[in-house]
Amino acid sequence: MKNITSIEDLRQLARRKVPTAFFDYTEAGSYSEETLRANRSDLNGIKFRQRVLVDVSARNLSTTILGEQVSLPLALGPVAMAGLQHGNGEILACHAAQAVGIPFTMSTLSICSIEDLAQAVERPFWFQLYVMKDRGFVRSLIERAAAAKCGALMLTVDLPVPGQRHCDIKNGLSVPPSLRIKNLINMASKPSWAASIVSSRRWTFGNLDGHVKGMAGLKSLGQWVGSQFDDKLSWKDVEWIKSIWPGKLIIKGILDVEDAKAAAEAGATALIVSNHGGRQLDGAPSSISMLPKVAEAVGSTTEVLFDGGVRSGQDILRALALGAKSCLIGRSYIYGLGAGGESGVLKAIEIMRKELDVSMALTGINRIDEIGTSVLSRERDVG
Numbered sequence: 130m131k132n133i134t135s136i137e138d139l140r141q142l143a144r145r146k147v148p149t150a151f152f153d154y155t156e157a158g159s160y161s162e163e164t165l166r167a168n169r170s171d172l173n174g175i176k177f178r179q180r181v182l183v184d185v186s187a188r189n190l191s192t193t194i195l196g197e198q199v200s201l202p203l204a205l206g207p208v209a210m211a212g213l214q215h216g217n218g219e220i221l222a223c224h225a226a227q228a229v230g231i232p233f234t235m236s237t238l239s240i241c242s243i244e245d246l247a248q249a250v251e252r253p254f255w256f257q258l259y260v261m262k263d264r265g266f267v268r269s270l271i272e273r274a275a276a277a278k279c280g281a282l283m284l285t286v287d288l289p290v291p292g293q294r295h296c297d298i299k300n301g302l303s304v305p306p307s308l309r310i311k312n313l314i315n316m317a318s319k320p321s322w323a324a325s326i327v328s329s330r331r332w333t334f335g336n337l338d339g340h341v342k343g344m345a346g347l348k349s350l351g352q353w354v355g356s357q358f359d360d361k362l363s364w365k366d367v368e369w370i371k372s373i374w375p376g377k378l379i380i381k382g383i384l385d386v387e388d389a390k391a392a393a394e395a396g397a398t399a400l401i402v403s404n405h406g407g408r409q410l411d412g413a414p415s416s417i418s419m420l421p422k423v424a425e426a427v428g429s430t431t432e433v434l435f436d437g438g439v440r441s442g443q444d445i446l447r448a449l450a451l452g453a454k455s456c457l458i459g460r461s462y463i464y465g466l467g468a469g470g471e472s473g474v475l476k477a478i479e480i481m482r483k484e485l486d487v488s489m490a491l492t493g494i495n496r497i498d499e500i501g502t503s504v505l506s507r508e509r510d511v512g
């Protein structure tokens with residue numbers, strides 16, 4: 130990992146090590162990927178004010194997320210099937226996050242189960258919930274997350290129906306999965322990936338396996354999931370979830386001021402301004418373009434978190450300047466995971482930490498709570 134100096138380096142390494150079908154699954158956005166691209170290009174368009182001769186020797190990146198102390202304003206977001214990017218992917222990523230002192234979120238659609246992850250790590254992690262039509266199953270998932278002492282429940286609300294990613298269909302990574310011969314040959318050509326997957330002995334949806342009657346294995350559970358996303362999901366369900374879940378509730382997938390206000394009224398501890406990394410409504414605005422309005426509307430009562438396109442510490446600084454309390458990352462740490470397992474995830478976090486630290490210094494900032502619009506340049510990009 131010595132010559133890895135950026136998230137892009139991790140991405141290139143992951144591209145070589147992870148089978149194409151799974152790498153494409155990480156990379157892709159829905160449909161023509163307009164929103165995926167907007168997430169990155171709008172972040173890139175935000176410029177900083179370079180400040181000089183400010184004493185920045187007392188820099189400190191630590192802050193709080195949902196009242197918990199963290200070493201930097203960053204959390205690892207939920208990513209389905211992380212355990213197929215690298216064997217035991219969820220456990221390794223959670224280890225890395227906890228070693229650094231930031232939260233890790235387990236997806237409902239993880240390869241490892243809640244119980245297995247709770248046993249493998251030292252501290253509580255967050256659990257992300259997809260609400261399935263089978264509300265009995267949803268109730269049991271919430272109860273399992275509570276029994277595992279998860280620190281927060283993250284309710285994802287931007288997926289009442291799944292958006293389409295063209296490459297997943299072409300690669301047979303649809304629901305249910307039916308991988309093509311060319312994909313199987315490609316997998317066989319990735320020996321370190323194959324060894325990690327074989328030795329993990331986990332290759333199905335850990336949170337569903339054994340909990341859905343008559344279903345086992347990635348294919349039939351995948352089919353079940355595909356039929357279970359609930360297009361009736363509404364604010365009433367949030368009330369119901371709150372009546373079962375006693376802890377902190379994060380609502381993920383807010384991109385509109387009206388919805389942000391409704392989330393605050395529903396009693397969410399925090400919300401995440403997110404368009405699911407450009408994987409759901411194609412043509413939706415970038416997350417960063419919606420962040421200032423949402424933060425202004427509800428930031429004084431509800432903690433506003435941000436994700437979508439964060440690939441550097443500079444991007445974290447941009448989001449914080451525009452009103453986010455902290456950021457979440459998806460692809461950036463998944464590249465690290467594919468590139469080098471736990472040490473790859475650690476590398477991804479370390480790269481971003483250093484970039485944030487240097488960018489704070491060069492914008493004249495010592496502490497996270499000093500970051501505001503004053504770090505941003507009003508000059509527009511020329512050329």
Ligand SMILES: Cc1cc2nc3c(=O)[nH]c(=O)nc-3n(C[C@H](O)[C@H](O)[C@H](O)COP(=O)(O)O)c2cc1C
Pocket residue numbers: 154155156168206207208209236237238257285381403404405406407408436437438439457458459460461
């Ligand atoms: C491969 C992949 C799988 C994802 N799976 C989930 C999931 O299971 N649940 C969820 O709420 N969000 C999921 N997301 C969305 C991420 O949590 C996050 O919103 C998004 O990745 C942020 O954008 P970024 O990848 O540009 O950082 C997934 C994203 C990716 C890239």
